[in-house]
Amino acid sequence: MPTTSGSVTVSAPGKINVCFLVGPLLPSGYHRVASVYQAVSLLEHVTATATDEPGIGLTVEFTPGSVLAVQARRQLDSGVDLLAAIPRDATNLAARAAALVLAASDWDGGVRLHLSKAVPVAGGMGGGSADAAAALVACDALLGTALGTRALARLGEQLGADVPFALLGGVAVGLGTGTELTSALAPVPFHWVLLTAGFGISTPRTYAALDEHRQAVAGGPGPEHIPVPAPPAEVLHALRAGDPHRLAAVLRNDLQEPALTLAPRLRPVLAEGLAAGALAGIVSGSGPTLALLCADEDDADAVATSLGHRGLDAVPVTGPVAGAQILSRAGT
Numbered sequence: 001m002p003t004t005s006g007s008v009t010v011s012a013p014g015k016i017n018v019c020f021l022v023g024p025l026l027p028s029g030y031h032r033v034a035s036v037y038q039a040v041s042l043l044e045h046v047t048a049t050a051t052d053e054p055g056i057g058l059t060v061e062f063t064p065g066s067v068l069a070v071q072a073r074r075q076l077d078s079g080v081d082l083l084a085a086i087p088r089d090a091t092n093l094a095a096r097a098a099a100l101v102l103a104a105s106d107w108d109g110g111v112r113l114h115l116s117k118a119v120p121v122a123g124g125m126g127g128g129s130a131d132a133a134a135a136l137v138a139c140d141a142l143l144g145t146a147l148g149t150r151a152l153a154r155l156g157e158q159l160g161a162d163v164p165f166a167l168l169g170g171v172a173v174g175l176g177t178g179t180e181l182t183s184a185l186a187p188v189p190f191h192w193v194l195l196t197a198g199f200g201i202s203t204p205r206t207y208a209a210l211d212e213h214r215q216a217v218a219g220g221p222g223p224e225h226i227p228v229p230a231p232p233a234e235v236l237h238a239l240r241a242g243d244p245h246r247l248a249a250v251l252r253n254d255l256q257e258p259a260l261t262l263a264p265r266l267r268p269v270l271a272e273g274l275a276a277g278a279l280a281g282i283v284s285g286s287g288p289t290l291a292l293l294c295a296d297e298d299d300a301d302a303v304a305t306s307l308g309h310r311g312l313d314a315v316p317v318t319g320p321v322a323g324a325q326i327l328s329r330a331g332t
Contacts, residue, residue: 006331007049010138012130012166012324013039014119016192016284016291018239018247021229022210022254025222026177030161031207034229035174036184036236037165040192040319044127045116045327046094046134048142050109056095056102057112058088066118067313071198085121085200093132093159100155101139104147111139122200124259124285126162133166133324141326153181169323171239173231188242189318190293191300193278195269196313197288201262206286209258248280248293259287266290269312276306 015037023032045063060083062069072082090096098111113135119127136152139145147155149167156163161178171186211223238247260266260283270290273281277299278292294300300316307314 006142007047007329008138008142008326009045009047009328010134010141010324010326011043011045012134012137013169013321014042014044014125014127014130015039015162015165016125016282016319017253018251018282019231019235020253020255020285021231022207022226023229024226025211025224030177031223032176032228033161033174033178034231035178036231036239037172037174038186038190038239038319039165039169039171039321039323040194040317041321042119042125042194042315042317044119044130044134046131046138047114047116048098048135048138049112049114050107050142051112052109054108055110056090056098057110058092058095058115059113060086060088060115060117063116063118067196067315068118068120071196071313075198082121086115086117093128093163094135096159097132097135097155097163098139100158101136101143101145101147105143105145107143111142113138120196120200120289122202123196123289124201124203124283124287125194125289126166126285129160129162130166130324132156132159132163136163136167137324137326141329165323167323170320173236175231184236184239186239186242186320189320190239190242190244190247191295191297192317192319193273193292193294193300193304193307194284194315194317195273195290195292195307196315197263197266197290198313199263199288201259201287203286206255206258206262209262210255213258244279244293244295251280251282251293253282253285255286256283259283263288272310272312273303273307276303278303
């Protein structure tokens with residue numbers, strides 16, 4: 001049973017889809033997909049604190065020193081408040097996650113969540129999903145529900161397709177709507193440079209643009225008749241071999257062209273990344289974050305430095321990394 005002074009802090013990673021194939025549109029409004037996820041070292045942190053008052057409170061900050069915090073300060077000078085785009089009410093994924101755990105607990109008080117965000121907002125890296133995964137783990141530890149990995153993953157499926165992977169971390173194949181996960185081998189780290197855009201793209205809008213394009217090209221069958229995809233073996237082989245050159249040749253994201261069409265300013269930025277020395281580049285998820293694959297850590301640092309000198313917000317990261325992890329407990 002928690003105490004009013006108890007708190008738990010949990011980290012959870014953002015992700016890159018090194019391969020993302022989009023299949024038919026389902027009656028639920030989701031698509032069947034075949035995704036190969038890789039968790040990377042850009043982390044969200046959630047602290048859950050038990051309160052005597054029922055309900056869920058939520059505060060948010062951008063992680064001090066992160067590129068997201070720098071972008072937020074820059075845009076605030078221009079009259080744009082990036083933090084304002086993050087809901088503080090019951091619609092926030094982390095708050096929804098906390099509500100699910102509270103419902104399974106014996107605690108008659110509430111929970112206060114503090115989110116420290118470094119993953120781009122609406123950036124195609126699953127930042128909101130990482131918040132939800134961290135909140136699930138933090139509240140489970142805080143409230144003593146001891147739900148276990150499988151039960152937490154099932155709760156995560158209710159919140160969003162990327163939440164179960166943020167719990168799992170590492171590298172995984174995601175089928176169905178992305179929640180049917182199978183871990184994959186990637187024994188050595190891969191090195192990436194993330195180019196963060198400072199603006200978001202609506203994930204539903206990106207999927208809709210893909211469906212519209214496919215129907216226009218096909219001239220007949222709707223998006224519900226697209227074949228069910230399977231993850232390409234060559235992607236998994238490249239990950240298992242730890243070979244960035246081999247992986248660079250097989251990166252694929254079906255949402256890339258729709259994202260670049262919705263945000264055409266990303267095209268020259270992607271070209272700049274390749275010109276700076278990256279092996280390959282890809283839109284992360286539904287965008288607009290761009291992920292540049294590099295040969296090794298030194299090359300990633302050099303590419304990030306070069307792009308930084310050109311005024312771009314570039315962050316070197318590695319992957320795979322672990323999923324949601326408890327970092328600290330106090331008074332529980």
